[in-house]
Amino acid sequence: SSNIRLAVIPGDGIGTEVVAEGLKVLNAAGVKSETTEYDLGAKRYHATGQTLPDEVLDELRGYDAILLGAVGDPSVPPGVLERDLLLRLRFELDHYVNLRPVKLFPGVTTPLGQARPEDIDMIVVREGTEGPYAGAGGVMRRGTPQEIATQESLNTAYGVERVVRYAFERAVARPRRKLTLVHKTNVLTYAGDLWARTVDRLSLEFPEVETDYCHVDAASMFFISQPQRFDVIVTDNLFGDILTDIGAAVAGGIGLAASGNVNPARTAPSMFEPVHGSAPDIAGQGKADPTATILSVAMLLDHLGHAEAAARVEQAVADDLIERQSGWTARSTREIGDDIAARVAG
Amino acid sequence: SSNIRLAVIPGDGIGTEVVAEGLKVLNAAGVKSETTEYDLGAKRYHATGQTLPDEVLDELRGYDAILLGAVGDPSVPPGVLERDLLLRLRFELDHYVNLRPVKLFPGVTTPLGQARPEDIDMIVVREGTEGPYAGAGGVMRRGTPQEIATQESLNTAYGVERVVRYAFERAVARPRRKLTLVHKTNVLTYAGDLWARTVDRLSLEFPEVETDYCHVDAASMFFISQPQRFDVIVTDNLFGDILTDIGAAVAGGIGLAASGNVNPARTAPSMFEPVHGSAPDIAGQGKADPTATILSVAMLLDHLGHAEAAARVEQAVADDLIERQSGWTARSTREIGDDIAARVAG
Numbered sequence: 001s002s003n004i005r006l007a008v009i010p011g012d013g014i015g016t017e018v019v020a021e022g023l024k025v026l027n028a029a030g031v032k033s034e035t036t037e038y039d040l041g042a043k044r045y046h047a048t049g050q051t052l053p054d055e056v057l058d059e060l061r062g063y064d065a066i067l068l069g070a071v072g073d074p075s076v077p078p079g080v081l082e083r084d085l086l087l088r089l090r091f092e093l094d095h096y097v098n099l100r101p102v103k104l105f106p107g108v109t110t111p112l113g114q115a116r117p118e119d120i121d122m123i124v125v126r127e128g129t130e131g132p133y134a135g136a137g138g139v140m141r142r143g144t145p146q147e148i149a150t151q152e153s154l155n156t157a158y159g160v161e162r163v164v165r166y167a168f169e170r171a172v173a174r175p176r177r178k179l180t181l182v183h184k185t186n187v188l189t190y191a192g193d194l195w196a197r198t199v200d201r202l203s204l205e206f207p208e209v210e211t212d213y214c215h216v217d218a219a220s221m222f223f224i225s226q227p228q229r230f231d232v233i234v235t236d237n238l239f240g241d242i243l244t245d246i247g248a249a250v251a252g253g254i255g256l257a258a259s260g261n262v263n264p265a266r267t268a269p270s271m272f273e274p275v276h277g278s279a280p281d282i283a284g285q286g287k288a289d290p291t292a293t294i295l296s297v298a299m300l301l302d303h304l305g306h307a308e309a310a311a312r313v314e315q316a317v318a319d320d321l322i323e324r325q326s327g328w329t330a331r332s333t334r335e336i337g338d339d340i341a342a343r344v345a346g
Numbered sequence: 347s348s349n350i351r352l353a354v355i356p357g358d359g360i361g362t363e364v365v366a367e368g369l370k371v372l373n374a375a376g377v378k379s380e381t382t383e384y385d386l387g388a389k390r391y392h393a394t395g396q397t398l399p400d401e402v403l404d405e406l407r408g409y410d411a412i413l414l415g416a417v418g419d420p421s422v423p424p425g426v427l428e429r430d431l432l433l434r435l436r437f438e439l440d441h442y443v444n445l446r447p448v449k450l451f452p453g454v455t456t457p458l459g460q461a462r463p464e465d466i467d468m469i470v471v472r473e474g475t476e477g478p479y480a481g482a483g484g485v486m487r488r489g490t491p492q493e494i495a496t497q498e499s500l501n502t503a504y505g506v507e508r509v510v511r512y513a514f515e516r517a518v519a520r521p522r523r524k525l526t527l528v529h530k531t532n533v534l535t536y537a538g539d540l541w542a543r544t545v546d547r548l549s550l551e552f553p554e555v556e557t558d559y560c561h562v563d564a565a566s567m568f569f570i571s572q573p574q575r576f577d578v579i580v581t582d583n584l585f586g587d588i589l590t591d592i593g594a595a596v597a598g599g600i601g602l603a604a605s606g607n608v609n610p611a612r613t614a615p616s617m618f619e620p621v622h623g624s625a626p627d628i629a630g631q632g633k634a635d636p637t638a639t640i641l642s643v644a645m646l647l648d649h650l651g652h653a654e655a656a657a658r659v660e661q662a663v664a665d666d667l668i669e670r671q672s673g674w675t676a677r678s679t680r681e682i683g684d685d686i687a688a689r690v691a692g
């Protein structure tokens with residue numbers, strides 16, 4: 001097949017460092033790619049005041065996929081790059097599935113004393129374009145004792161159905177075939193009811209899939225006490241944000257958590273990124289773990305139809321993680337990338 | 347001082363069982379009380395269709411405090427008792443502080459392999475009367491492909507200030523004097539901004555308190571990977587719901603998690619309840635752990651000015667928990683209550 005046309009947004013802080021290793025491993029996987037780098041992030045914001053110019057967004061639409069490192073820097077007012085760059089990309093490119101595997105690899109240390117790899121193996125399908133992330137809300141009488149601030153979660157049948165359908169499709173393809181809706185239907189009754197009815201309705205189309213429901217507070221607890229309850233989870237944008245950080249914590253830390261912002265309809269390129277942020281405190285020191293980015297590259301390969309190459313990258317990471325447990329000396333970002341790339345090249 | 351006038355709502359499922367042990371320990375503590383039981387919950391709902399009649403609510407206002415077991419039963423449509431009974435009590439009695447200690451007692455098994463009691467010792471001050479729990483929202487074109495469902499978080503300067511002030515007052519009285527606001531200011535900008543500005547403003551009145559901020563996703567992770575980051579946390583109603591279940595999981599399970607729905611202005615009685623639910627699957631079998639209810643009774647005593655009795659109950663629980671680790675045979679709900687009551691009396 002032809003080259004992958006890849007847009008790369010290294011971003012801020014450790015973003016640059018981890019993306020370099022991701023690309024190294026992509027190359028090693030033997031899938032031809034042509035990459036174009038975009039300097040979006042804090043530097044561009046300071047130089048030009050721009051976060052995501054419309055022309056750049058239009059250009060990005062032309063790629064097969066996007067690899068993003070991390071955005072955010074203490075020098076930029078909090079929230080600006082997150083909203084006007086990261087979330088804007090997710091919304092404009094209609095990344096309605098935020099796909100986040102939560103998987104404990106053998107050999108990885110988890111804070112959970114008793115958990116075994118077979119206990120933690122799930123996929124969180126987080127909605128990516130609506131819900132509490134819509135940006136809807138307002139403020140009145142700001143700064144006075146009579147101030148009121150509102151924040152609105154917007155949920156559409158269109159938006160909920162497409163992500164729930166995707167989750168069913170993932171669930172039916174896995175051995176356990178179990179799909180759990182996580183929400184807070186007893187309190188968020190309007191939104192919760194739409195989500196619950198949608199799962200009920202689509203379950204008729206997927207009779208092989210066992211469906212379950214769990215309130216978000218209980219699910220958060222079960223991620224720690226009984227992670228084996230879960231196979232595929234479908235949930236809203238905000239609950240998914242929280243759950244996947246709990247998932248990262250129990251599955252060995254944020255250094256290993258990969259994600260894909262996926263547009264399954266393929267009307268725009270999907271974007272792959274580690275779940276972690278730009279970590280300005282350790283930036284430029286070669287201390288960041290590039291593994292989450294490398295696993296995101298595996299997801300990218302899989303999304304573009306290179307399942308075999310994706311599996312090879314994931315296996316190389318798995319092998320590297322096993323070796324780490326036998327008391328290796330600490331490796332730099334680059335050394336970890338080199339080692340995994342060598343395994344992939346094989 | 348005169349008798350405590352206590353309203354007791356055992357509720358559903360294991361509620362009855364655990365409340366009996368709570369009252370047993372209250373008696374053993376030597377603080378005189380007069381209790382009146384209210385049969386609110388599933389039984390009353392089925393018999394009369396009522397959840398919380400106005401006359402009962404008015405009566406409840408006359409007590410010094412309320413002890414609640416748990417509400418909810420599979421025979422009642424989901425959410426009805428939670429909203430029309432439990433949440434209605436919290437709202438009508440203006441329980442604007444939902445106080446939830448997260449504390450790992452010595453001897454208690456935590457799923458976190460490495461955590462020591464000194465690592466997990468915090469108080470979550472959860473807002474209890476507004477935010478996403480306001481019940482605001484709506485649905486349009488229900489059941490059609492054009493459906494839209496909204497859910498609104500309502501935050502007032504009045505509501506946020508009073509709970510943040512309470513949190514500062516708790517923080518200043520603790521050795522570490524650290525207060526962390528947990529929110530999601532980078533996405534929920536309107537509500538988050540009100541919360542952040544309120545913490546900043548009140549911090550001028552509490553210069554001894556170190557303040558910190560943490561996004562809810564990161565905080566959820568830190569509860570697992572670095573719980574020692576936290577001393578007092580202040581957060582909104584929904585984030586507090588999620589965080590305190592994570593807290594319960596890491597601090598030894600939902601069987602130990604106590605809570606107080608507190609009206610610090612004392613315009614109505616405060617209500618104390620275990621964080622766990624009615625657990626219909628084990629109801630009536632004497633299997634429920636009454637410890638969370640007993641610790642809630644300690645909070646009740648403390649709230650009513652019986653600090654010494656409260657400390658005695660908490661110490662008795664601590665001693666009992668140490669004994670549990672040395673391989674005791676499983677005890678029934680009643681036996682645990684008896685043992686703790688004997689320690690308190692003795």
Ligand SMILES: CC(C)[C@H](C(=O)O)[C@@H](O)C(=O)O
Pocket residue numbers: 082083086087241275532533563
């Ligand atoms: C940076 C932030 C806006 C983002 C989110 O909330 O989605 C991040 O936490 C994530 O999970 O990718």
Ligand SMILES: CC(C)[C@H](C(=O)O)[C@@H](O)C(=O)O
Pocket residue numbers: 186187217428429432433587621
């Ligand atoms: C039962 C439910 C309404 C309640 C809540 O969400 O507050 C419960 O989860 C709790 O934490 O006390």
